[in-house]
Amino acid sequence: MSKQEKILAVKGMNDILPADAPMWELFENTAESILKSYGYQKIVTPILEETGLFARAIGAVTDIVEKEMYSFTDSMNGDLLTLRPEGTAGVVRAVLEHNLVYDGPKRLWYKGPMFRHERPQRGRYRQFFQFGAEAVGFAGPDIDAEMIMLCRRMWDDLGLDEVRLELNSIGNAAERLRHRADLIAHFEANIDTLDAEAKRRLHTNPLRILDTKNPAMQELVNAAPKLLDYLEAESLAHFEGVRKILDHNNVQYTVNPRLVRGIDYYNRTVFEWVTDKLGAQGTICAGGRYDPLIEMFGGKATPGVGFAMGIERIIELMKAAGEMASPNQCDVYMVHQGDAAQLQAFVLAERIRDAGLDVVLHCATPAGAGSFKSQMKKADGSGAAFAVILGEDEMANGTAAVKPMRDMGAAQASVPFDDVVDYLVDQITGGGGGHDHGDHSNCTHH
Numbered sequence: 176m177s178k179q180e181k182i183l184a185v186k187g188m189n190d191i192l193p194a195d196a197p198m199w200e201l202f203e204n205t206a207e208s209i210l211k212s213y214g215y216q217k218i219v220t221p222i223l224e225e226t227g228l229f230a231r232a233i234g235a236v237t238d239i240v241e242k243e244m245y246s247f248t249d250s251m252n253g254d255l256l257t258l259r260p261e262g263t264a265g266v267v268r269a270v271l272e273h274n275l276v277y278d279g280p281k282r283l284w285y286k287g288p289m290f291r292h293e294r295p296q297r298g299r300y301r302q303f304f305q306f307g308a309e310a311v312g313f314a315g316p317d318i319d320a321e322m323i324m325l326c327r328r329m330w331d332d333l334g335l336d337e338v339r340l341e342l343n344s345i346g347n348a349a350e351r352l353r354h355r356a357d358l359i360a361h362f363e364a365n366i367d368t369l370d371a372e373a374k375r376r377l378h379t380n381p382l383r384i385l386d387t388k389n390p391a392m393q394e395l396v397n398a399a400p401k402l403l404d405y406l407e408a409e410s411l412a413h414f415e416g417v418r419k420i421l422d423h424n425n426v427q428y429t430v431n432p433r434l435v436r437g438i439d440y441y442n443r444t445v446f447e448w449v450t451d452k453l454g455a456q457g458t459i460c461a462g463g464r465y466d467p468l469i470e471m472f473g474g475k476a477t478p479g480v481g482f483a484m485g486i487e488r489i490i491e492l493m494k495a496a497g498e499m500a501s502p503n504q505c506d507v508y509m510v511h512q513g514d515a516a517q518l519q520a521f522v523l524a525e526r527i528r529d530a531g532l533d534v535v536l537h538c539a540t541p542a543g544a545g546s547f548k549s550q551m552k553k554a555d556g557s558g559a560a561f562a563v564i565l566g567e568d569e570m571a572n573g574t575a576a577v578k579p580m581r582d583m584g585a586a587q588a589s590v591p592f593d594d595v596v597d598y599l600v601d602q603i604t605g606g607g608g609g610h611d612h613g614d615h616s617n618c619t620h621h
């Protein structure tokens with residue numbers, strides 16, 4: 176039979192392997208507990224939505240809708256569907272569909288995969304994960320500041336100190352319209368400096384030209400009319416309100432008049448957390464206010480504000496910062512030899528797990544169950560604190576050999592079956608031998 180060709184993952188879509196899983200867990204646990212500490216509740220929405228949802232929410236002339244969406248026709252019924260490119264549209268749809276704000280505003284968070292057909296490169300993938308929050312029904316600058324501060328707490332807790340905050344206000348639609356006219360005039364007067372992308376955007380989304388990374392355009396873009404100068408009293412007061420809270424709480428930021436969002440539904444406050452440690456893809460969190468969005472969805476006018484973090488970029492930053500997530504260890508590795516010992520090992524392993532310890536029971540490979548020696552090697556590699564060994568001798572006298580694996584000096588003990596659980600709990604929780612049990616979160620000891 177000829178060998179089958181290997182099937183590989185879709186380009187730009189990554190596997191998260193067990194070696195990286197503890198780091199992801201560390202991020203998720205930290206993020207979730209911080210969001211909870213600010214009163215945010217979890218929401219989960221589908222990965223597939225009607226294409227129209229994103230076309231309407233994100234805006235037809237954005238990068239995402241123009242060229243990044245995974246859209247397709249469901250061959251079963253002709254529905255036009257899209258793999259979600261971001262989280263806000265789905266969350267807001269769900270809020271409206273279930274009338275979640277009928278009894279007041281809501282603070283929500285979500286996490287999960289997003290899909291954008293971009294050119295894969297460092298920090299930019301076609302499936303990537305976001306962790307985000309949306310606060311719906313809050314109008315004032317206070318919630319904007321709260322969101323920014325909870326992000327700061329996140330970087331602190333994760334040990335990321337080289338992250339800085341950029342802040343801007345993009346006002347409301349009328350203010351942007353007046354600015355837009357002057358902006359287009361400025362660019363038209365310098366049309367030769369514009370690259371092809373900017374020329375294309377000139378009359379569709381000129382604000383986005385401000386975001387250009389093209390070095391040849393930096394001077395032109397820096398000299399462009401600043402949206403901040405077009406804001407009127409109400410928008411300015413909101414922006415000042417955000418800044419006042421941030422200043423009072425010692426949150427450092429720079430006002431970046433060129434900071435805009437790639438998505439149409441934003442207004443007023445926009446912010447980004449950026450780092451220089453990740454090369455070109457330095458934005459790890461982007462957020463802002465989207466007061467017009469719910470009305471665009473046919474709901475009654477309800478303000479909103481949110482952010483989304485790119486988890487892959489944060490994981491890379493955590494690694495660069497030397498953050499160590501404790502590897503997946505177990506407490507006990509069960510080694511056994513012979514049919515009777517295997518049966519007894521199952522019984523003991525269940526009892527030890529009942530006591531809250533993590534147990535790996537040696538199982539056979541295509542090469543068989545393996546010798547004592549090879550099983551002990553596996554026990555060693557597992558990082559277990561103890562090997563519990565059952566062989567012919569142990570079965571004959573009703574005891575298990577309990578061998579400390581990490582504390583070289585400690586002695587092996589012969590423990591009657593009925594005492595094995597107490598013995599291990601005692602040893603591991605420090606009552607007896609003072610073993611360093613390590614620090615893993617997926618196991619609780621009673």
Ligand code: ATP
Pocket residue numbers: 261291293298299300301302303304305436437456458459460461462483484485486487488
């Ligand atoms: P960019 O200008 O880098 O394309 P964006 O404006 O498209 O960013 P948002 O839609 O605001 O990004 O998404 C929020 C965050 O999600 C980004 O700051 C980034 O951390 C992350 N992110 C966005 N696109 C990708 C991607 N293709 N791969 C990995 N992370 C991404």
Ligand code: MG
Pocket residue numbers: 238437
């Ligand atoms: Mg993008």
